[in-house]
Amino acid sequence: MARSEHGPPRLYRVWLTGAGVTALGTQILVFGLVWHAALIGPGAAAAVLTAQTVPRVLLTLHGGALSDRVGALPVMVAANAVLCALAAVGALAMSAADPGPGAMVATALALGTVDAVNIPASASVPRLLVPSEAMGRALAARQIVLQGAVLCGPPMGGAAITFLGLPATYGAGALGYLVMLAVLRLVGSRTRFPASADAGPGLNRQVGEGLSTVFGTPLLRAVVLLTGAFAMFAIPFSSLLVPVVSAAHGWGAAATGAAAGAFGVGMAGPTALVLWRGTARRAGPAAALGMVTAGAGVALAAAAPGPAAFCLVSSLVGLGTGVFSTHVGPLFMAACPSGAVGRAHAVLTLAQWLPLLVANPVIGVLARAYPVSVLLLLWGAGASAAGAAALGTRAFRTAVLPGGTRRGEQEPEAG
Structure with a gap:
């Protein structure tokens, strides 16, 4: 870095x-x-x-x-x-x-x-x-x-x-x-x-223009889709899957709190590192690998034999989450057209909220019908698959942030 x-x-x-x-x-x-x-x-x-x-x-x-x-x-x-x-x-x-x-x-x-x-x-x-x-x-x-x-x-x-x-x-x-x-x-x-925007068109038309801008720009589209997948498969881990798993195993409130805290510690590490040293030179692959790491941690949680091991894999999920979030945000910001920053971020925000409206009730329903290990494997596989798919797209493979390259090194095109 x-x-x-x-x-x-x-x-x-x-x-x-x-x-x-x-x-x-x-x-x-x-x-x-x-x-x-x-x-x-x-x-x-x-x-x-x-x-x-x-x-x-x-x-x-x-x-x-x-x-x-x-x-x-x-x-x-x-x-x-x-x-x-x-x-x-x-x-x-x-x-x-x-x-x-x-x-x-x-x-x-x-x-x-x-x-x-x-x-x-x-x-x-x-x-x-x-x-x-x-x-x-x-x-x-x-x-x-x-x-x-x-x-x-x-x-x-x-x-x-x-x-x-x-x-x-x-x-x-x-x-x-x-x-x-x-x-x-x-x-x-x-x-x-x-x-930035012309005050002539109505808000509905401007909303449509914002959606067209985001989904018509390869890197913006890739970030929004990956963020939606992250919201679906990775974000519910700390807020919902951790207490569901702890309750299923009878580990108690202390173990649940420790696992949630371990997630936060794992997430804080890469965030503090980026704050100190800046983002990785190739932020696109870094964001995708962060999501793969988070997915691997979720899947590994299915095999955790006790609270201590569960805290360890929870910190791994937090680590991947921290790497993903600290790189995907600057990528999106750098690719936003100056006249559509608010609309583009509104689309990104919606991509985080909508999947949660689906994921949380689905997890609640499945948790009654299947063992929690099945849920963890499914959600971990979903997160890892989405991250791997992002690595296969040109938009992520070539995305480099301004200031993220070494001096004298030419930046490739982001899209």
Whole structure:
């Protein structure tokens, strides 16, 4: 792995700090919302989670088109202002009364709807602030920050509820969005966020143009398809397969937590390495090999004789996941046309969410009919096969990131 001499610029680091604070506040808020719903019953908790997810799936493509149409900065300012107001009203409402499940579902729907607009705009910021040669390290830093928020948010939310009460979780969310508004004002005063797309066509037409751009560009198409396969076969491992396997073997909550932690440790290794030294010179093959490695780990988990061995293979899955995610993201970013960054990222985001809507219930159904070892072998084989297929495509074999080659070495064409 060739060391990159270029790090993310200071303005990007300022924005990333704000994004981390906002993500942490969001995790605390969502934890409080779901926890409160769970007190009513599991059905209410499931309804809240579904209400947050459905608008994201339905509206993300239009959110990306809106970002390209009017510019990422205005979209993020408007979205964070609305989210801040929602969270503040929620905090006041929770202090005055105990809202019923209908109010919580409505809140989750509102959060999911605004997220569908905000997420593609936020994903396009690295392209606007970071030079291409520093993109790998910039996205690795973003991944570490967002994963840190995911890990720290629930325990901080639990502490907030214990010591300050449920309204504090909503207050944390409002504070996080307020911080992002301040950061966006600072960033906006020091750089220019262009509105790239023509404002003439309607959003539906722009959505269609974004889909045509992504699936008409070999490397973008390959990344989206591989990301969808990764979401189907690799992402459910940590969130669903680990607890299903532990429960089937009677290993207990401690072993489940240890396996999930081992996955996180494995994923953190390549992420930290990319942050320090930059991406591999040939990022396409590296991403595909990362997926093959993750699939091999999932399949090997079928033969794990005990919790210790299961933790070991879980770390291998995390290692492959880290290699995949730290290389496929910069590849996609580098190949995005400047006028369609928001729409392209909306397609990529949808490619991550849609397979999960299928994978999770399918795993639940199959787990009742077959041994967990069969599930692990099937999902591991699927991930490895998709990674091997990517290695066979020209788009991945020839994809090289700017800044990922050694000096004096000519980069081949990416597509």
